[in-house]
Amino acid sequence: MDTKKQIIKKLQRSVAEAIKQFSMIAEGDKIMVCLSGGKDSYAMLDMLLYFQKVAPISFEIVAVNLDQKQPGFPEEVLPTYLSNLKVPYKIIEKNTYKVVMDKTPEGKTTCSLCSRLRRGTLYEAAKDLGCNKLALGHHRNDIIETFFLNFFFAGKMETMPPKFKNDAGDLVVLRPLAFCKESDIETYAAYQEFPIIPCNLCGSQENLQRKKVKQMIADWEQEFPNRNSIMMNALQNVFPSHLLDHNLYDFDNLETKVTENVL
Numbered sequence: 001m002d003t004k005k006q007i008i009k010k011l012q013r014s015v016a017e018a019i020k021q022f023s024m025i026a027e028g029d030k031i032m033v034c035l036s037g038g039k040d041s042y043a044m045l046d047m048l049l050y051f052q053k054v055a056p057i058s059f060e061i062v063a064v065n066l067d068q069k070q071p072g073f074p075e076e077v078l079p080t081y082l083s084n085l086k087v088p089y090k091i092i093e094k095n096t097y098k099v100v101m102d103k104t105p106e107g108k109t110t111c112s113l114c115s116r117l118r119r120g121t122l123y124e125a126a127k128d129l130g131c132n133k134l135a136l137g138h139h140r141n142d143i144i145e146t147f148f149l150n151f152f153f154a155g156k157m158e159t160m161p162p163k164f165k166n167d168a169g170d171l172v173v174l175r176p177l178a179f180c181k182e183s184d185i186e187t188y189a190a191y192q193e194f195p196i197i198p199c200n201l202c203g204s205q206e207n208l209q210r211k212k213v214k215q216m217i218a219d220w221e222q223e224f225p226n227r228n229s230i231m232m233n234a235l236q237n238v239f240p241s242h243l244l245d246h247n248l249y250d251f252d253n254l255e256t257k258v259t260e261n262v263l
Helices: 002-023 039-054 078-086 098-104 111-128 140-154 182-192 209-223 227-235
Strands: 030-036 060-069 089-095 134-135 163-165 172-174
Touching: 002 039, 030 039, 039 060, 039 182, 060 111, 060 227, 078 089, 089 111, 111 134, 140 182, 140 209, 140 227, 172 209, 209 227
Parallel strands: 030 060, 030 134, 060 089, 134 172
Antiparallel strands: 163 172
């Protein structure tokens, strides 16, 4: 089997495992696939289209891109790509770029505000399109990096779950690439020659903590191969009683009765 087929099969197996393990897709689902123009979302769309063909159940897919009106954004790329692919799609135009730039103090990163604005807009679009599920292109590396970002800089143990409900409880959010390695996605994207659209807003921020964490994890993987797989397994193997969170374990009532010594 050539390298391209190996990568395709590897990604398909990883996505299939995520779909199965986290019960991601059911009969009659209408899934809004969020397409940013980056390698991850292109790969996610390809994988979901594949499973739409071979799965024993029927579900709909609609691709959605949020045009945030970033300067120089090539508006024609995604409509052309999706039309050629014959995928139902919708382009949402909303100038969140201006809001982010106006509200973010000089020298501060834009990711947090940009993410909140984008997420709210996409949730609203999913409901308008009659979708009950929304798919995001975060992969295994994103999940591990987010865990360490929260651990080191936010003082909490939290990461990106492969499946969750939004706060309103009317939309299920999926991450079908949860078990996929970023390096495999990069290789696949190169083979497929996706028309990648870089994010100039995020890419211009060189001092992001995420970049530092990404490098730290890459160094660990270099020194201790398979470290990422072990860390991913750890996130699925949690023992609340061996942590310090009072909300997870009832320390107050963890007592034993005193018994008298009988000589």
